[in-house]
Amino acid sequence: MPLTLRSDPTAPGLECAPYVVTTASHDGASVFDNGLPIGPASWIDRGRLAALPTTRHTARLADLPVTPGAGNLLLEADGGTGGADDLVRGLDDGLLVTCLWYIREVDPQTLLLTGLTRDGVYRVQGGEVVGAVTNYRFNESPVGMLSRVEAAGATERTLGREFGDYAPRTAVPALRVRGFNCSSVSQAS
Incomplete structure (x- = not known):
């Protein structure tokens, strides 16, 4: 069953900061990234790896786009209904x-x-x-x-x-x- 894992700062009911906010540097964020815009991102798209969270530094090292992690996660299944x-x-x-x-x-x-x-x-x-x-x-x-x-x-x-x-x-x-x-x-x- 194809699954999609994504983040979106504007997802209804799951809204979060649309920019990086961190008080200390760590593996997932640098204090130098504070204020960096966060947009929607698909991490897994229909069962396939689509993106990895990156800071400006890790994006440069891996030659990937800058994709900061957002403060929410949504997992969706194609055709998922009921509970x-x-x-x-x-x-x-x-x-x-x-x-x-x-x-x-x-x-x-x-x-x-x-x-x-x-x-x-x-x-x-x-x-x-x-x-x-x-x-x-x-x-x-x-x-x-x-x-x-x-x-x-x-x-x-x-x-x-x-x-x-x-x-x-x-x-x-x-x-x-x-x-x-x-x-x-x-x-x-």
Whole structure:
């Protein structure tokens, strides 16, 4: 399923500063970029890498256009409609995961992440939620995971639990992902 990840400072309900604002230089921004205009950007366009965030310095080093990261993210699926309930109805056997947290990078080359489910993991059988299950540790690369999306709902405003302070303006669809890697039972409650 083709997915598009983009930023747009003027996205309705997700508006953010249309220029770079930073109090200190770091990997994603330089104090010398303050005031640099931020326009709409497609990071992934229908499943293909379209752009990388760059400062003036990194753009010059990589011979890329200057593309500062914006303060919002929107993930959109071609033909995505409905919500999580609709995706559950189409699932014969699986898990409904409502929250991921304690996400940490394991391998930056493959973008392998690890983390835990939290506050709502449910068993789905025959298109219905049949009960709650325990929390799990997961090991997954978003790149690999996004290539296994079987179905998607409509994009809706969302707040990432762990990264809510860093990315408070996000909109994503519910996703049904084949083979999401729940690697072990979590002792966290």
